[in-house]
Amino acid sequence: MLQIKDIHAKIEEKSILNGINLEIKPGEVHAIMGPNGSGKSTLASVITGKEEYEITKGDILFEKESLEDVSPEERAHKGIFMSFQYPIEIPGVTITNFLKTAINETKKARGEKEMSAKDMLKMLREKSNMLEIDGKFLSRSINDGFSGGEKKRNEIFQMAMLEPKLAILDETDSGLDIDALKIVANGVNKLRSKKNAIMVITHYQRLLDYIVPDYVHVLFDGKIVKSGTKDLALELEEKGYDWIKEELKK
Amino acid sequence: MSYLKEKLLSSFIAFEEQKNVDSYVHGIRTKAIKKFEQEGFPTKKLENWKYTSLKKAINYDYKLFPNQSEVLEFRDIKKYLIDDIESYKIIFVDGKYCSHLSETTHDGMDICILSSALTQSKYDLIIENYFDKISKKDGITSLNTAFSSEGSYIHIPKNIQVDKPIQIIHFSTGKNESVMFQPRNLIVVDENSHLEIIERFQSINENSVFVNSVSEIYCNKKSIVKHYKIQNDNKNASLVDNTFVSQERNSSYSLHTFSFGGELTRNNLNIFQNGERIESFIRGITIIGENQHVDHNTLIHHKKPNCESYQDYKGIYYDNSVGVFNGRVLVEKEAQKTNAFQANNNVLLSDKSVINTKPQLEIFADDVKCSHGCTVGQLDKSALFYLRSRGIPKKEAMALLMYGFANKVLASVNIPEVKARVNKIIAKKLGVKMGFDI
Numbered sequence: 068m069l070q071i072k073d074i075h076a077k078i079e080e081k082s083i084l085n086g087i088n089l090e091i092k093p094g095e096v097h098a099i100m101g102p103n104g105s106g107k108s109t110l111a112s113v114i115t116g117k118e119e120y121e122i123t124k125g126d127i128l129f130e131k132e133s134l135e136d137v138s139p140e141e142r143a144h145k146g147i148f149m150s151f152q153y154p155i156e157i158p159g160v161t162i163t164n165f166l167k168t169a170i171n172e173t174k175k176a177r178g179e180k181e182m183s184a185k186d187m188l189k190m191l192r193e194k195s196n197m198l199e200i201d202g203k204f205l206s207r208s209i210n211d212g213f214s215g216g217e218k219k220r221n222e223i224f225q226m227a228m229l230e231p232k233l234a235i236l237d238e239t240d241s242g243l244d245i246d247a248l249k250i251v252a253n254g255v256n257k258l259r260s261k262k263n264a265i266m267v268i269t270h271y272q273r274l275l276d277y278i279v280p281d282y283v284h285v286l287f288d289g290k291i292v293k294s295g296t297k298d299l300a301l302e303l304e305e306k307g308y309d310w311i312k313e314e315l316k317k
Numbered sequence: 318m319s320y321l322k323e324k325l326l327s328s329f330i331a332f333e334e335q336k337n338v339d340s341y342v343h344g345i346r347t348k349a350i351k352k353f354e355q356e357g358f359p360t361k362k363l364e365n366w367k368y369t370s371l372k373k374a375i376n377y378d379y380k381l382f383p384n385q386s387e388v389l390e391f392r393d394i395k396k397y398l399i400d401d402i403e404s405y406k407i408i409f410v411d412g413k414y415c416s417h418l419s420e421t422t423h424d425g426m427d428i429c430i431l432s433s434a435l436t437q438s439k440y441d442l443i444i445e446n447y448f449d450k451i452s453k454k455d456g457i458t459s460l461n462t463a464f465s466s467e468g469s470y471i472h473i474p475k476n477i478q479v480d481k482p483i484q485i486i487h488f489s490t491g492k493n494e495s496v497m498f499q500p501r502n503l504i505v506v507d508e509n510s511h512l513e514i515i516e517r518f519q520s521i522n523e524n525s526v527f528v529n530s531v532s533e534i535y536c537n538k539k540s541i542v543k544h545y546k547i548q549n550d551n552k553n554a555s556l557v558d559n560t561f562v563s564q565e566r567n568s569s570y571s572l573h574t575f576s577f578g579g580e581l582t583r584n585n586l587n588i589f590q591n592g593e594r595i596e597s598f599i600r601g602i603t604i605i606g607e608n609q610h611v612d613h614n615t616l617i618h619h620k621k622p623n624c625e626s627y628q629d630y631k632g633i634y635y636d637n638s639v640g641v642f643n644g645r646v647l648v649e650k651e652a653q654k655t656n657a658f659q660a661n662n663n664v665l666l667s668d669k670s671v672i673n674t675k676p677q678l679e680i681f682a683d684d685v686k687c688s689h690g691c692t693v694g695q696l697d698k699s700a701l702f703y704l705r706s707r708g709i710p711k712k713e714a715m716a717l718l719m720y721g722f723a724n725k726v727l728a729s730v731n732i733p734e735v736k737a738r739v740n741k742i743i744a745k746k747l748g749v750k751m752g753f754d755i
Binding site for chain 2: 115116117118138139140142143144148149151154155157158159160164165166168169170172173176208225229
């Protein structure tokens with residue numbers, strides 16, 4: 068589904084990704100771990116098409132097609148979704164209005180029929196129930212005055228509504244208490260299928276207890292320096308990142 | 318002297334000859350033309366007109382009294398009306414009242430036209446008590462006063478909740494010529510009565526039109542007036558809209574000004590609070606591009622204690638457009654416990670667009686709560702990426718952010734059909750086909 072080939076990226080002359088190779092197949096869950104500043108969020112931003120980052124080398128293929136010069140909205144239409152580490156507050160635009168626009172624009176771009184108001188309402192209700200979100204929440208402005216936990220839950224709610232093929236969760240666990248974490252993880256797991264893939268970016272093993280990864284990769288200095296199974300995450304939890312740095316020195 | 322000024326002055330005698338020279342208004346008109354002769358059109362030398370020039374607008378050879386007006390039918394004007402609600406309608410075409418398109422009443426209240434009120438003796442008392450009492454005596458207002466003969470006349474006696482809004486629309490057709498109009502509205506709402514007004518100026522073709530309008534609105538004690546101005550005229554239109562509001566104790570006046578169209582729009586809004594416990598709310602959304610120019614010049618004059626005023630003006634400017642906000646709040650010594658709020662927030666979408674914003678607070682009382690703030694910014698890039706990453710194309714995402722920005726003002730509109738119409742105009746202005754139910 069996703070093939071990252073030797074990707075190098077920089078922002079304002081500072082190179083952050085230094086040759087990443089990664090392949091994610093349908094049905095897989097990949098966890099990306101690594102110390103602060105290792106390039107995890109940049110990797111997510113580059114896949115979703117944030118324009119501030121310049122790709123200097125390499126290519127990203129989604130379903131065998133290059134994402135070069137593909138706008139963020141077109142990537143979304145293809146089925147790429149990112150749960151933001153810091154969701155943006157947009158006063159004056161309600162969540163319902165926003166999702167309605169997002170879903171119908173996506174359908175329009177795919178040449179599908181717009182969703183009827185009735186179906187939309189049904190879906191909104193269904194997905195908000197799944198994530199234990201109060202109905203009143205839907206008429207609030209996007210993330211405006213939300214707590215950290217509410218913002219993250221709202222991200223996963225949007226993911227549930229948009230039903231992406233590839234979901235990138237950028238530190239979705241930060242700011243969540245254990246109950247909220249379970250609800251969010253449950254929402255993510257409901258999306259898991261043989262056709263979909265998930266990339267989980269996290270600092271902690273905790274989230275991976277609930278969203279169990281098939282592969283774990285360690286990012287360091289803009290490169291994947293170690294890959295393994297979920298046991299690698301446990302090892303990192305126990306030992307920290309220093310032993311990897313040591314290993315690299317050798 | 319500008320050609321237009323000369324033309325106006327020389328046509329005054331002919332204009333007055335058709336009128337009754339013994340009437341009360343004759344004296345007022347004669348005085349007013351002298352004032353206009355002295356002051357002329359405002360220039361940028363005046364502090365209040367520093368950022369807005371009428372030079373271009375007064376440079377046309379306007380027809381002042383178009384004699385042949387085109388006959389408009391309902392189908393021609395339907396799209397400019399809020400036609401999905403019941404309403405009274407006072408419709409003018411090329412400055413003349415158009416009875417077959419209007420819906421007026423004399424049943425327990427007067428919702429009709431100024432020309433009858435000025436010429437029939439039963440209206441003398443109201444005219445003598447209210448006409449030209451609060452309008453400013455500057456050049457541009459005096460020009461209107463001098464030629465004041467037509468417009469809407471509304472008198473709501475006490476304890477009446479007017480059952481439906483009144484739409485006042487001035488159309489101009491000026492088929493092969495540029496035209497200038499001086500519409501004049503007199504609106505008197507007595508004790509404990511309620512009124513809603515929707516006002517619009519609309520040219521039907523591409524010829525230049527210059528409207529210099531004056532409205533005097535009297536909100537007597539405990540009355541509630543809600544007023545909407547939809548300014549979405551063609552590119553050939555210039556408008557100077559002078560509104561004077563006099564409020565007595567416990568009255569509430571609210572105005573929304575939606576400015577999207579026209580080449581030049583200048584709003585002179587003056588609110589006088591003459592009693593205690595008065596509320597005044599004035600709000601605006603301005604969205605302009607190309608070479609458009611919109612100027613909001615507001616005054617709220619707090620004279621008595623325990624009153625409130627609230628101003629919220631939002632502006633979005635692109636291309637070479639220019640916006641002006643000059644908001645003056647005057648709190649007299651006697652006006653203790655005044656609560657005055659003023660906000661002017663602006664988004665500039667292009668390098669060449671300009672906003673001149675100037676809040677002026679003059680406070681002579683010592684126990685008041687007054688705040689003001691103005692901001693100038695651009696659309697938030699990270700918010701734009703957020704929306705786009707959810708599949709909303711750039712143009713639509715920008716529109717959504719602009720709606721969000723202006724939403725607070727739109728949300729306070731209490732006639733849903735007006736809100737829906739303004740929504741539609743905004744979508745068209747921003748070039749998107751989205752339905753926003755906010």
